[in-house]
Amino acid sequence: MKKLNRSRRGLIKGATLAATGMALGAGLAPLQTQPATAQTSPQTKAQPQPSSALPLAGKVAFVTGAARGIGRAIAEVFARNGAAVAMLDLADPARLNSSRGYRVSNIDEFNTAVAAVKQYGTGVLQLQVDVRDLAAMQSAAERTHRELGGLDIVVANAGYVAWHSFEDGTPQLWHDVVDVNVHGVFNTAKAAIPFLKQRGGGRIINMASVGGRAGFAGNGAYTATKWAVIGMTKQAAQELGQYNITVNAIAPGAVNTPMYRSEGQMRSMGVSSREEQDALLNPLSPLGNAGAIEPEAIAQTALFLASDAAKTISGTTIDNALGFNASYTA
Numbered sequence: 001m002k003k004l005n006r007s008r009r010g011l012i013k014g015a016t017l018a019a020t021g022m023a024l025g026a027g028l029a030p031l032q033t034q035p036a037t038a039q040t041s042p043q044t045k046a047q048p049q050p051s052s053a054l055p056l057a058g059k060v061a062f063v064t065g066a067a068r069g070i071g072r073a074i075a076e077v078f079a080r081n082g083a084a085v086a087m088l089d090l091a092d093p094a095r096l097n098s099s100r101g102y103r104v105s106n107i108d109e110f111n112t113a114v115a116a117v118k119q120y121g122t123g124v125l126q127l128q129v130d131v132r133d134l135a136a137m138q139s140a141a142e143r144t145h146r147e148l149g150g151l152d153i154v155v156a157n158a159g160y161v162a163w164h165s166f167e168d169g170t171p172q173l174w175h176d177v178v179d180v181n182v183h184g185v186f187n188t189a190k191a192a193i194p195f196l197k198q199r200g201g202g203r204i205i206n207m208a209s210v211g212g213r214a215g216f217a218g219n220g221a222y223t224a225t226k227w228a229v230i231g232m233t234k235q236a237a238q239e240l241g242q243y244n245i246t247v248n249a250i251a252p253g254a255v256n257t258p259m260y261r262s263e264g265q266m267r268s269m270g271v272s273s274r275e276e277q278d279a280l281l282n283p284l285s286p287l288g289n290a291g292a293i294e295p296e297a298i299a300q301t302a303l304f305l306a307s308d309a310a311k312t313i314s315g316t317t318i319d320n321a322l323g324f325n326a327s328y329t330a
């Protein structure tokens with residue numbers, strides 16, 4: 001990036017991160033224990049046998065948006081650390097408007113992710129479910145409890161984005177993003193809470209964004225929905241603490257996933273390649289020329305929040321954004 005004065009950098013930062021979103025059914029495979037047969041992400045190594053010494057041994061996780069990206073990484077990291085995992089995803093682009101340069105996962109991506117998680121030898125349940133459908137989510141939570149033996153950790157990660165200016169928004173675009181990112185997070189918690197209470201406690205982890213920390217032009221409803229996620233996190237933490245349930249959120253910066261690398265994202269940033277994306281964002285990061293964050297790093301934050309080490313933390317939002325968050329006040 002060329003030399004920029006401070007105010008110009010601020011403008012680009014806003015436009016860029018706005019753009020980022022920052023972005024700124026049900027197949028069933030209960031308690032699978034097959035050996036490794038599927039592709040893994042580069043950061044992961046198979047653990048042939050779950051050990052009781054692992055931090056999530058004996059726990060059951062319920063992860064939405066698990067077909068790829070951050071959700072898949074969380075499912076892999078949780079399984080590698082001993083948890084059985086219910087992996088939920090819509091996995092059907094025909095069921096969600098994808099006309100703005102971003103599409104949700106397809107079933108092939110979902111199957112590949114499930115196969116990758118199965119290699120860790122913990123239970124895996126594949127559930128093709130729409131987080132917008134409360135009844136379907138309640139059924140998924142019940143199946144998780146019945147077929148994996150409980151429900152301890154909920155990750156409301158599924159997300160959707162349509163890039164447009166506030167003025168150019170339409171009721172349908174606005175509704176779609178709110179429906180997935182706000183109602184979907186509510187539905188996920190609502191479905192799981194009865195089972196967390198039965199276990200005597202649990203963890204809820206919501207995927208917010210740096211887009212939930214400030215205003216970003218061009219993000220459509222996304223920014224508003226991620227602020228809502230942080231608000232829901234605080235309210236639920238207030239109410240659920242009495243049941244030994246912690247509720248926290250993660251606010252990622254730009255993460256190397258299909259959402260951030262999508263055509264719509266790049267168009268909104270005024271770039272046409274990953275290299276240009278990274279070149280635009282690198283100067284905004286106190287941690288230097290790191291490019292986008294790998295999904296594994298966000299998954300490690302989720303692992304911390306799910307682990308015993310975080311049992312006294314609730315109602316907070318952890319920024320994992322290469323330090324970009326140091327530029328805003330709240």
Ligand SMILES: NC(=O)c1ccc[n+]([C@@H]2O[C@H](COP(=O)([O-])OP(=O)(O)OC[C@H]3O[C@@H](n4cnc5c(N)ncnc54)[C@H](O)[C@@H]3O)[C@@H](O)[C@H]2O)c1
Pocket residue numbers: 020021022023024064065066067068069070071088089090091092096103104105106129130131132157158159160180184207208209210251252253254255256257258259260
């Ligand atoms: N990638 C980033 O830069 C970034 C930054 C901050 C926050 N986030 C958030 O992280 C979360 C994961 O995003 P990602 O980057 O991994 O994107 P992604 O597109 O790779 O994954 C999103 C997943 O959610 C699924 N999904 C969408 N709508 C759904 C629905 N109605 N029901 C069930 N599943 C649905 C998609 O099929 C997809 O598999 C999202 O909430 C996103 O807003 C991403």
